[in-house]
Amino acid sequence: MSEKKIKNSLVEGPITPEKIAKSIAHHQVKTNIGAHDIFLGQVRADEIEGKQVVGIDYSAYAEMANKVFDEIREEAFSKFDLTCGHIYHSTGIVKTGELCLFVFTSSKHRQMTFDATRFITEAIKERVPVFGKELFEDGKHVWKVNK
Amino acid sequence: MSEKKIKNSLVEGPITPEKIAKSIAHHQVKTNIGAHDIFLGQVRADEIEGKQVVGIDYSAYAEMANKVFDEIREEAFSKFDLTCGHIYHSTGIVKTGELCLFVFTSSKHRQMTFDATRFITEAIKERVPVFGKELFEDGKHVWKVNK
Amino acid sequence: MTLTIKYFGMTAEGSGKTEESVHSNYSSIAELKKDIINKHPKLEKINFKIAANQTIVNEDYLLSGDEEIALLPPFAGG
Amino acid sequence: MTLTIKYFGMTAEGSGKTEESVHSNYSSIAELKKDIINKHPKLEKINFKIAANQTIVNEDYLLSGDEEIALLPPFAGG
Numbered sequence: 356m357s358e359k360k361i362k363n364s365l366v367e368g369p370i371t372p373e374k375i376a377k378s379i380a381h382h383q384v385k386t387n388i389g390a391h392d393i394f395l396g397q398v399r400a401d402e403i404e405g406k407q408v409v410g411i412d413y414s415a416y417a418e419m420a421n422k423v424f425d426e427i428r429e430e431a432f433s434k435f436d437l438t439c440g441h442i443y444h445s446t447g448i449v450k451t452g453e454l455c456l457f458v459f460t461s462s463k464h465r466q467m468t469f470d471a472t473r474f475i476t477e478a479i480k481e482r483v484p485v486f487g488k489e490l491f492e493d494g495k496h497v498w499k500v501n502k
Numbered sequence: 503m504s505e506k507k508i509k510n511s512l513v514e515g516p517i518t519p520e521k522i523a524k525s526i527a528h529h530q531v532k533t534n535i536g537a538h539d540i541f542l543g544q545v546r547a548d549e550i551e552g553k554q555v556v557g558i559d560y561s562a563y564a565e566m567a568n569k570v571f572d573e574i575r576e577e578a579f580s581k582f583d584l585t586c587g588h589i590y591h592s593t594g595i596v597k598t599g600e601l602c603l604f605v606f607t608s609s610k611h612r613q614m615t616f617d618a619t620r621f622i623t624e625a626i627k628e629r630v631p632v633f634g635k636e637l638f639e640d641g642k643h644v645w646k647v648n649k
Numbered sequence: 650m651t652l653t654i655k656y657f658g659m660t661a662e663g664s665g666k667t668e669e670s671v672h673s674n675y676s677s678i679a680e681l682k683k684d685i686i687n688k689h690p691k692l693e694k695i696n697f698k699i700a701a702n703q704t705i706v707n708e709d710y711l712l713s714g715d716e717e718i719a720l721l722p723p724f725a726g727g
Numbered sequence: 728m729t730l731t732i733k734y735f736g737m738t739a740e741g742s743g744k745t746e747e748s749v750h751s752n753y754s755s756i757a758e759l760k761k762d763i764i765n766k767h768p769k770l771e772k773i774n775f776k777i778a779a780n781q782t783i784v785n786e787d788y789l790l791s792g793d794e795e796i797a798l799l800p801p802f803a804g805g
Contacts, residue, residue: 399535418703485727488658623805632802645736
């Protein structure tokens, strides 16, 4: 059985704006890129049964999650004419207002990046074993379920 | 005639990754946001008749451009359930690999931001009076035309 | 066979465990699932999928050796 | 009437100007356009739209006073 090196797409804690800036800057040497599309997931202060969410504690089945992130990235490359494609998802606590998901695709032209970022984001929500405990100020929690 | 304050969406020179990071960070206090979608236009080193583009010198009919940027933003807000919407476009020289367009929309849920960022980007390409002189190393140029 | 059972989110909460080893000769996932629920009755009310060696499988999937089984509650990524 | 004519990109290059004032009584954009092309023959081969007071108008748009007219070559934003 051939062993394929699986990229680690999981990041401990929130994804910072600085990480995003750094990632964008890294793409400036690729002068065949004409368009980037970036999706960011941010933790909302939803009200659930009268109580406000203060953060989400994410856990993941890491080995499988990284395998599925890789599959999704490969599917995106086979469907769309991409130059680059990156995915990062948080584990651990991400407070409201902070970022938990960063999907970044680049291509020569815009249509491909729009389609690819959307495809990857939908596939992540549906297929990646990441779990979220929505935390309240009083220490209680509920489990988040993607629709 | 009522005077409406028109936002200036034109930026002198390239849009920096730091500006993007700062803009993202500013949205972390808005805890009703769940999703952001960012489109970035980057100047490509296209080859035209055997010569490589080294940059684009953008000019704009500034008053009209800002008026149209504003109209497009308002149309996006009326079409999609957005929390925020921002547009920045460069004027002056933007070298290959550097960023010339930054479209940033935010919403409670992802579908609206995907649709809005795409709508805004298409509308900009079609309707905003921005002109681009593609520069070659030998000092010659051609005029860029959006398809 | 020795199966490693992994629990996540709601299923970890319901079983009070994140991982355990099970030594027995189950033929299918359905059989294993029944046994797990008997041991951890709180899991009965929880909606979960099962992965064998990091791939989601049906209840009629046949267990063939030392596999890694994961009980996956609804996903919440993004 | 006094019209301010603005040129951009290819039309600025073709006319050698970025702005000029025109004093005359044109009725329509078509009439003004003909005059501008007579003055700057290089513009004949350039594909451009015309804006009056920052709004794109047709050639049959009627000029009614001191307006700002812009000759807009194809857009290249993004």
